[in-house]
Amino acid sequence: MELTGELAGELAHLVGDDAVVTEGIAAYGADSTEGRGLRGRPQAVVLPSSAGAVARVVAWCYHHGVPMVPRGGGTGFAGGAVPTEDAVVVSLERLRRVRAFDPLMWRAHVEAGLTTGEVQRLARESGLDFPPNPGAAEQSQIGGNIATNAGGPRSFKYGATGDWVTGLEAVVAPGELITVGGPARRDVAGYDLRRLLIGSEGTLGIVTAAWLRLLPAPEARLPVVALHPDAASGCAALERVLGSGIRAASLEFLDEATIAIAGHSFPGDAAVAGFMTLAEADGSPEEVARMRSELAEALGEGATRVLSPTDTDQVARIVSWRDGVSLTVSAQRGGKLSEDVAVPLDRLAEAMAEVKAIAGRQRLETCAWGHAGDGIIHASFLVDRTNEAQLDRAHAAAADLFGLAIRLGGTVTGEHGIGLAKAGRLQEQWPARAVELHEQVKRVFDPKGLFNPGKKLARPSS
Amino acid sequence: MELTGELAGELAHLVGDDAVVTEGIAAYGADSTEGRGLRGRPQAVVLPSSAGAVARVVAWCYHHGVPMVPRGGGTGFAGGAVPTEDAVVVSLERLRRVRAFDPLMWRAHVEAGLTTGEVQRLARESGLDFPPNPGAAEQSQIGGNIATNAGGPRSFKYGATGDWVTGLEAVVAPGELITVGGPARRDVAGYDLRRLLIGSEGTLGIVTAAWLRLLPAPEARLPVVALHPDAASGCAALERVLGSGIRAASLEFLDEATIAIAGHSFPGDAAVAGFMTLAEADGSPEEVARMRSELAEALGEGATRVLSPTDTDQVARIVSWRDGVSLTVSAQRGGKLSEDVAVPLDRLAEAMAEVKAIAGRQRLETCAWGHAGDGIIHASFLVDRTNEAQLDRAHAAAADLFGLAIRLGGTVTGEHGIGLAKAGRLQEQWPARAVELHEQVKRVFDPKGLFNPGKKLARPSS
Numbered sequence: 001m002e003l004t005g006e007l008a009g010e011l012a013h014l015v016g017d018d019a020v021v022t023e024g025i026a027a028y029g030a031d032s033t034e035g036r037g038l039r040g041r042p043q044a045v046v047l048p049s050s051a052g053a054v055a056r057v058v059a060w061c062y063h064h065g066v067p068m069v070p071r072g073g074g075t076g077f078a079g080g081a082v083p084t085e086d087a088v089v090v091s092l093e094r095l096r097r098v099r100a101f102d103p104l105m106w107r108a109h110v111e112a113g114l115t116t117g118e119v120q121r122l123a124r125e126s127g128l129d130f131p132p133n134p135g136a137a138e139q140s141q142i143g144g145n146i147a148t149n150a151g152g153p154r155s156f157k158y159g160a161t162g163d164w165v166t167g168l169e170a171v172v173a174p175g176e177l178i179t180v181g182g183p184a185r186r187d188v189a190g191y192d193l194r195r196l197l198i199g200s201e202g203t204l205g206i207v208t209a210a211w212l213r214l215l216p217a218p219e220a221r222l223p224v225v226a227l228h229p230d231a232a233s234g235c236a237a238l239e240r241v242l243g244s245g246i247r248a249a250s251l252e253f254l255d256e257a258t259i260a261i262a263g264h265s266f267p268g269d270a271a272v273a274g275f276m277t278l279a280e281a282d283g284s285p286e287e288v289a290r291m292r293s294e295l296a297e298a299l300g301e302g303a304t305r306v307l308s309p310t311d312t313d314q315v316a317r318i319v320s321w322r323d324g325v326s327l328t329v330s331a332q333r334g335g336k337l338s339e340d341v342a343v344p345l346d347r348l349a350e351a352m353a354e355v356k357a358i359a360g361r362q363r364l365e366t367c368a369w370g371h372a373g374d375g376i377i378h379a380s381f382l383v384d385r386t387n388e389a390q391l392d393r394a395h396a397a398a399a400d401l402f403g404l405a406i407r408l409g410g411t412v413t414g415e416h417g418i419g420l421a422k423a424g425r426l427q428e429q430w431p432a433r434a435v436e437l438h439e440q441v442k443r444v445f446d447p448k449g450l451f452n453p454g455k456k457l458a459r460p461s462s
Numbered sequence: 463m464e465l466t467g468e469l470a471g472e473l474a475h476l477v478g479d480d481a482v483v484t485e486g487i488a489a490y491g492a493d494s495t496e497g498r499g500l501r502g503r504p505q506a507v508v509l510p511s512s513a514g515a516v517a518r519v520v521a522w523c524y525h526h527g528v529p530m531v532p533r534g535g536g537t538g539f540a541g542g543a544v545p546t547e548d549a550v551v552v553s554l555e556r557l558r559r560v561r562a563f564d565p566l567m568w569r570a571h572v573e574a575g576l577t578t579g580e581v582q583r584l585a586r587e588s589g590l591d592f593p594p595n596p597g598a599a600e601q602s603q604i605g606g607n608i609a610t611n612a613g614g615p616r617s618f619k620y621g622a623t624g625d626w627v628t629g630l631e632a633v634v635a636p637g638e639l640i641t642v643g644g645p646a647r648r649d650v651a652g653y654d655l656r657r658l659l660i661g662s663e664g665t666l667g668i669v670t671a672a673w674l675r676l677l678p679a680p681e682a683r684l685p686v687v688a689l690h691p692d693a694a695s696g697c698a699a700l701e702r703v704l705g706s707g708i709r710a711a712s713l714e715f716l717d718e719a720t721i722a723i724a725g726h727s728f729p730g731d732a733a734v735a736g737f738m739t740l741a742e743a744d745g746s747p748e749e750v751a752r753m754r755s756e757l758a759e760a761l762g763e764g765a766t767r768v769l770s771p772t773d774t775d776q777v778a779r780i781v782s783w784r785d786g787v788s789l790t791v792s793a794q795r796g797g798k799l800s801e802d803v804a805v806p807l808d809r810l811a812e813a814m815a816e817v818k819a820i821a822g823r824q825r826l827e828t829c830a831w832g833h834a835g836d837g838i839i840h841a842s843f844l845v846d847r848t849n850e851a852q853l854d855r856a857h858a859a860a861a862d863l864f865g866l867a868i869r870l871g872g873t874v875t876g877e878h879g880i881g882l883a884k885a886g887r888l889q890e891q892w893p894a895r896a897v898e899l900h901e902q903v904k905r906v907f908d909p910k911g912l913f914n915p916g917k918k919l920a921r922p923s924s
């Protein structure tokens with residue numbers, strides 16, 4: 001179906017002919033969850049090129065009762081950008097202006113459609129750093145990162161995207177452009193609507209621009225990698241890092257099954273181990289040198305191998321290998337159902353053992369890796385996508401995994417969000433009264449339920 | 463009036479006789495804004511000793527339509543704890559348990575009534591640091607710090623109280639104890655109700671406990687102080703610190719009038735200058751040594767005097783002197799109307815000049831100091847409290863100051879909050895639609911309007 005008729009005409013009237021997608025609309029039907037079978041086909045796709053144009057589209061849609069699905073880079077892992085068939089996809093890809101960049105003040109004012117990589121490069125060229133590094137830097141957009149409060153490995157030291165946003169511009173119902181916050185770094189005047197929009201997954205409004213805090217870039221960064229005989233000793237090593245008071249930039253882990261799949265391409269000798277830990281030191285060269293030794297000592301106790309390379313190429317190869325683990329697992333093993341629960345770090349060992357037990361009960365293979373410092377476990381259940389009974393068992397395993405995370409004092413989603421994939425799971429985690437408040441906040445912002453419908457639902461839709 | 467009759471009986475039934483204050487109730491009628499004439503007298507004061515008891519009080523009050531004013535240490539500067547005469551003050555002072563302390567995991571689970579100092583000492587005894595340092599450490603309570611998202615000088619590097627809270631327990635209407643978040647460091651499952659409660663000044667619910675993140679304590683801390691001929695050159699020096707990429711822990715300033723009042727007691731030689739800047743370096747001894755030289759260089763250009771002491775006693779004297787500036791000004795000059803606007807740092811020089819002009823137009827003396835790194839200006843207009851016309855002019859000056867802060871891209875309150883003192887000012891800062899959302903969020907959490915009524919109002923009450 002090519003888009004024709006009244007809706008296309010109305011949208012073209014609002015944003016211009018060239019901003020209404022008429023060919024290739026299917027590309028806007030899925031995000032990074034397509035591999036788990038989530039795909040839609042929107043009624044229409046618009047590419048407004050200014051915040052004002054976004055506001056016009058929202059006002060029109062809100063008035064006419066048309067659902068809207070905001071879209072960033074489409075790299076989300078929760079189906080947050082998957083449209084329903086009655087929806088207009090509002091893609092922010094043309095909102096690409098750097099409205100202001102004040103390197104001497106460590107800040108930037110950027111539009112939602114800039115990629116993470118573009119923001120990072122903008123900062124870097126002036127000796128600054130935009131710390132959040134959630135992955136897919138060349139595809140993911142800053143607006144999407146804000147809408148999901150994206151994290152990533154360095155969130156352990158630097159927090160997630162939302163911690164770097166001092167102000168937001170967003171279009172809210174019934175089609176008004178508002179700003180909350182701005183370039184000032186502290187503001188306690190109103191309820192924190194900025195934080196409410198951050199991580200709201202496009203269900204409360206559409207982020208069009210943000211004021212970002214930046215930092216002087218660390219002069220050096222070095223990884224330390226250790227191989228451990230098993231998960232228990234690996235987790236003990238991770239705890240030793242905190243116990244030793246080492247403030248690493250990131251603290252990561254890979255389990256035995258992940259190493260078995262991805263370890264053969266580990267730079268240098270293939271990695272074979274029951275557990276792998278990876279840490280990153282950053283700061284001045286002297287600090288990094290000191291932290292590198294401290295990390296090697298803390299992670300190295302009982303380890304079978306410790307690598308703390310300083311050679312630039314070797315460092316780059318290790319970083320690139322770690323970044324590719326998820327793709328390697330997908331490429332080599334086909335289907336997987338991946339979740340992103342989080343637990344307190346001291347429950348990680350217990351969680352890892354339980355994940356294995358859950359998979360065993362469902363006769364599934366499993367592998368897991370994640371951001372140990374923040375307790376985030378990317379646990380995958382490997383499946384043959386043509387085997388429906390196996391897929392059902394994988395979903396049952398995921399449900400057990402969510403229960404486990406909640407029981408251990410954690411969350412059903414540490415960084416991907418609820419989206420479509422985990423719709424309804426919040427009620428398992430939050431007390432009933434908090435769930436009610438979540439739903440009432442949604443109604444305040446979106447009384448007609450037109451912003452990204454079906455996403456971030458606290459309870460399954462009935 | 464001593465508390466008698468039905469209400470006292472009902473409250474005693476809920477929380478026990480010894481938890482209903484019958485004598486000295488007046489002590490709960492004011493906070494640190496008493497000096498600006500804000501004082502109330504509550505109908506009753508209760509001191510529940512558990513979160514469950516707080517929930518019982520709230521449930522009873524909510525059912526019977528009785529307003530509640532939650533109270534921490536009473537050190538707020540916005541009148542947030544000043545009760546109306548029909549209100550029950552719910553003081554959290556007996557909620558003093560450390561529910562869990564996991565130094566090896568850098569975290570603590572504490573009840574709302576612990577003082578900031580107690581939390582800081584708890585951390586310090588295990589080599590950790592609770593970075594927020596909003597002042598009045600021995601009186602202010604962690605619950606109050608959360609309710610106001612209290613900041614302080616180190617907020618420049620470390621953020622404010624809310625940035626250290628991973629989970630909250632709170633009593634919300636109609637009297638239910640909820641938890642949002644917990645010990646896990648990352649959680650993007652629900653709308654950020656935790657952040658909505660943080661800084662809500664007790665108007666959305668009553669915080670009873672929190673999970674706090676902690677950090678390994680910096681091994682060393684050293685101040686650098688510089689005296690400058692005037693505000694313009696002082697502000698240029700502050701900007702040079704950022705421009706040089708120095709990540710100081712704090713970056714403070716005092717203006718000429720403040721130095722004239724407090725400078726005579728400056729440790730060592732009296733300070734005489736047009737502007738003073740103070741920075742703090744923290745980290746490892748090597749980092750601190752390096753940063754101290756860098757700060758001395760960046761602040762020193764064009765300065766008339768630079769001090770960068772390493773002697774422990776001298777360092778302590780400077781820190782203590784800076785902490786005492788506000789009291790010194792009050793003690794020596796009597797009445798003052800102090801506000802806490804914030805602006806982007808690059809507008810500080812302009813703001814300082816404008817503050818003087820505003821005071822001049824109102825024929826008032828003014829002095830200002832603040833947290834330059836976060837652009838927070840504590841601007842005071844000095845007044846004779848018996849001179850009503852002068853007081854009126856001071857209020858007019860404050861109104862101009864708020865307009866100035868908004869015009870420069872800042873806020874009417876950078877750290878004290880709206881409270882009673884700035885009730886209605888938010889509408890001057892936020893667009894109308896955001897103000898509506900602020901008010902609707904309040905109604906969602908508190909449909910009967912019984913949580914700290916009259917506080918954090920976006921518009922003047924009619």
